[in-house]
Amino acid sequence: MDIHVLQQIVHKTRDFRRTQTLPKYSPAERDTLIKKYHPDYRESAYRAIRFGPNAGEKTVVELAALLEGDSPVPDDFDLTPAYMTDVLVVGGGGAGCAAALHAHGQGAKVILATKLRLGDSNSVMAQGGIQVSVAPEDSPIQHFLDTLKGGHMQNDHRLLKVMVEEGPSIAKWLIELGVLFDRDADGNLHVKKGGGSSKPRLLTCSDYTGLEIMRVLKDEVLNRKIQLLEFCAVVELLSDDHGACTGAVLRDLDNQRFIVVAAKTVILATGGIGRLHIQGFPTSNHYGATGDGLCLAYRMGAKLVQIDTFQYHPSGAVYPEQLVGALVTEGIRSEGGHLVNARGERFVNELDTRDVVSSSIIRECEEGRGIRTMSGRVGVWLDTPLLEVEHGPGTLEKHFPAMVRQYERFGIDISKDPVLIYPTLHYQNGGVKIDVNGESEVRNLFVAGEASGGLHGRNRLMGNSLLDLMVFGKRSGTTAAQRATSMSQGKLTLDHLARFRAEARKHGASFSVVSPMVLPAYAKKE
Numbered sequence: 068m069d070i071h072v073l074q075q076i077v078h079k080t081r082d083f084r085r086t087q088t089l090p091k092y093s094p095a096e097r098d099t100l101i102k103k104y105h106p107d108y109r110e111s112a113y114r115a116i117r118f119g120p121n122a123g124e125k126t127v128v129e130l131a132a133l134l135e136g137d138s139p140v141p142d143d144f145d146l147t148p149a150y151m152t153d154v155l156v157v158g159g160g161g162a163g164c165a166a167a168l169h170a171h172g173q174g175a176k177v178i179l180a181t182k183l184r185l186g187d188s189n190s191v192m193a194q195g196g197i198q199v200s201v202a203p204e205d206s207p208i209q210h211f212l213d214t215l216k217g218g219h220m221q222n223d224h225r226l227l228k229v230m231v232e233e234g235p236s237i238a239k240w241l242i243e244l245g246v247l248f249d250r251d252a253d254g255n256l257h258v259k260k261g262g263g264s265s266k267p268r269l270l271t272c273s274d275y276t277g278l279e280i281m282r283v284l285k286d287e288v289l290n291r292k293i294q295l296l297e298f299c300a301v302v303e304l305l306s307d308d309h310g311a312c313t314g315a316v317l318r319d320l321d322n323q324r325f326i327v328v329a330a331k332t333v334i335l336a337t338g339g340i341g342r343l344h345i346q347g348f349p350t351s352n353h354y355g356a357t358g359d360g361l362c363l364a365y366r367m368g369a370k371l372v373q374i375d376t377f378q379y380h381p382s383g384a385v386y387p388e389q390l391v392g393a394l395v396t397e398g399i400r401s402e403g404g405h406l407v408n409a410r411g412e413r414f415v416n417e418l419d420t421r422d423v424v425s426s427s428i429i430r431e432c433e434e435g436r437g438i439r440t441m442s443g444r445v446g447v448w449l450d451t452p453l454l455e456v457e458h459g460p461g462t463l464e465k466h467f468p469a470m471v472r473q474y475e476r477f478g479i480d481i482s483k484d485p486v487l488i489y490p491t492l493h494y495q496n497g498g499v500k501i502d503v504n505g506e507s508e509v510r511n512l513f514v515a516g517e518a519s520g521g522l523h524g525r526n527r528l529m530g531n532s533l534l535d536l537m538v539f540g541k542r543s544g545t546t547a548a549q550r551a552t553s554m555s556q557g558k559l560t561l562d563h564l565a566r567f568r569a570e571a572r573k574h575g576a577s578f579s580v581v582s583p584m585v586l587p588a589y590a591k592k593e
């Protein structure tokens with residue numbers, strides 16, 4: 068049936084729905100729902116990793132194959148360095164830029180390598196805000212408790228404590244650099260409430276918060292003339308006789324040549340894995356989100372944590388086809404947008420945590436209450452016109468200009484028509500195990516942002532990602548630089564790779580998968 072005909076149920080049921088208050092699920096109901104419908108609980112999508120630091124632990128099959136994958140670098144590779152630096156930062160998103168700026172601020176020589184362009188990252192695509200407890204009725208303790216609850220009490224307490232406590236100083240730093248957060252009429256910072264939070268805590272720049280933060284950070288990296296190696300993907304790390312990290316091998320994607328960088332410390336800020344499309348899910352992630360940092364760190368011997376849990380953001384676009392998987396910010400639900408099934412009914416408190424909301428949407432669709440597009444995709448409605456009814460005409464244009472434009476390009480006016488959504492692969496909850504300064508279990512190898520794990524437990528709260536990458540970008544950049552400026556460059560070897568290959572052979576690995584993936588499997592091959 069035509070999508071415009073199907074939409075009518077949303078308009079017809081709006082007035083009734085506006086009179087409803089939906090309770091949140093009890094803890095027991097949430098558990099039952101998630102175990103039945105959340106993709107993290109589909110056993111067939113998982114397998115045990117056969118060797119390496121996480122041997123015997125389960126992760127999704129797509130990631131397991133890459134973690135066990137072989138390096139593109141041969142054993143007898145010539146390790147003469149083309150560059151020497153104190154700190155090598157890998158990744159040009161928020162965590163990478165923050166790490167590079169703070170390392171540079173310590174007086175260290177810094178190289179920032181990124182496989183695409185500076186700024187190409189999930190950070191620029193973060194829409195709904197950054198969580199910081201700045202409101203008078205809020206506190207870091209409250210932020211700590213909300214995050215812990217959202218993460219099913221599985222968060223690393225030490226990392227979480229650091230993140231919530233340093234939030235306000237990070238907001239101050241960003242404002243001083245020039246980030247224009249939304250403000251109230253009296254000039255105070257405007258805070259909004261996100262899913263799973265007990266207090267309004269989101270600082271926003273309309274619905275392009277990440278883009279605004281990255282505008283400023285990118286400028287700062289360029290102004291400080293930090294050396295950039297763009298279109299250079301890190302494909303292997305280097306180690307000394309004691310297994311400490313001493314640099315990396317990069318592949319220049321323009322001419323496919325390898326480049327060796329000798330670095331006293333390395334910071335991986337390589338982001339997530341959305342482009343692995345685990346379990347066939349579309350993704351909200353950028354083109355380079357292929358989990359490179361996880362594979363690189365794993366081969367070096369760094370332990371990973373909670374790599375069996377992923378975030379499927381409840382509202383990924385389902386229609387039109389060109390937008391499939393693209394993010395429809397949680398901000399719309401925060402401002403009152405209803406989720407509506409094919410019968411015109413609400414079916415979950417829209418501000419419950421993302422795992423609960425996503426599981427509820429999947430339940431509706433699996434039980435036949437979803438809406439099917441002509442191309443065969445299924446989803447539920449997000450009642451966007453409701454925001455205009457509740458808060459006045461022009462609300463969407465004012466608060467969600469990016470979202471309005473995203474749909475306008477395809478002839479859809481979200482102030483008049485609801486949009487069709489379904490969970491989209493958004494975030495990797497786990498990653499490389501780090502300490503409070505971002506250092507992994509491998510000496511001199513630091514990890515910041517989405518590639519690291521432990522902070523968010525089994526479900527990240529909205530807006531905690533931008534804060535995570537600023538806090539741990541800062542801590543890893545500062546610590547890596549202080550360490551590097553007080554030591555000499557270590558020997559460059561591939562000994563860790565020889566050990567990894569020997570172990571792989573013992574387990575009968577076929578060496579047919581090469582990792583890191585660098586670009587998605589469907590990238591055009593030259």
Ligand code: MEZ
Pocket residue numbers: 193194195196394395396397398528529530531532533
């Ligand atoms: O932190 C996020 O993932 C976020 C703010 C997303 C969004 O819905 O806008």
